[in-house]
Amino acid sequence: MDIVFIRQLQIDTVIGVYEWEKTITQRLEIDLELATDIRQAAAQDDIRLTLDYAVIATRVQQLICAEPIELIETVAEKIATMLLEQFATHAVRVRVCKPTAVANAQTVGVQISRGNWA
């Protein structure tokens, strides 16, 4: 199985549980992995036969910035659902980090795996 991935996609958005967080933007850093098969795209050197990471990044940005969200868990699930519905992949991993959330921690976050990785 092959993977198209994005590392440390940085998105500034309204995210958080507390009232003070609803009036500011904070940075999320997102890692994505999408299961795929790159062989046809490579053989024909054709972007139309693979998962376009630029398109994926734009779609994720639009999804997460569309409305305020409280939990990074919600962010992860929304992204995973959208990727499985809108792109030619049967399994995804999504990691969402909120690097400014906890003092003295480099970052905090959640990671989920959805779909069939078998």
Ligand SMILES: Nc1nc2c(c(=O)[nH]1)N=C([C@H](O)[C@@H](O)CO)CN2
């Ligand atoms: N598991 C989670 N814990 C916490 C979250 C979250 O989204 N998932 N969010 C917060 C606050 O918004 C925090 O980031 C403010 O600094 C606390 N814990």
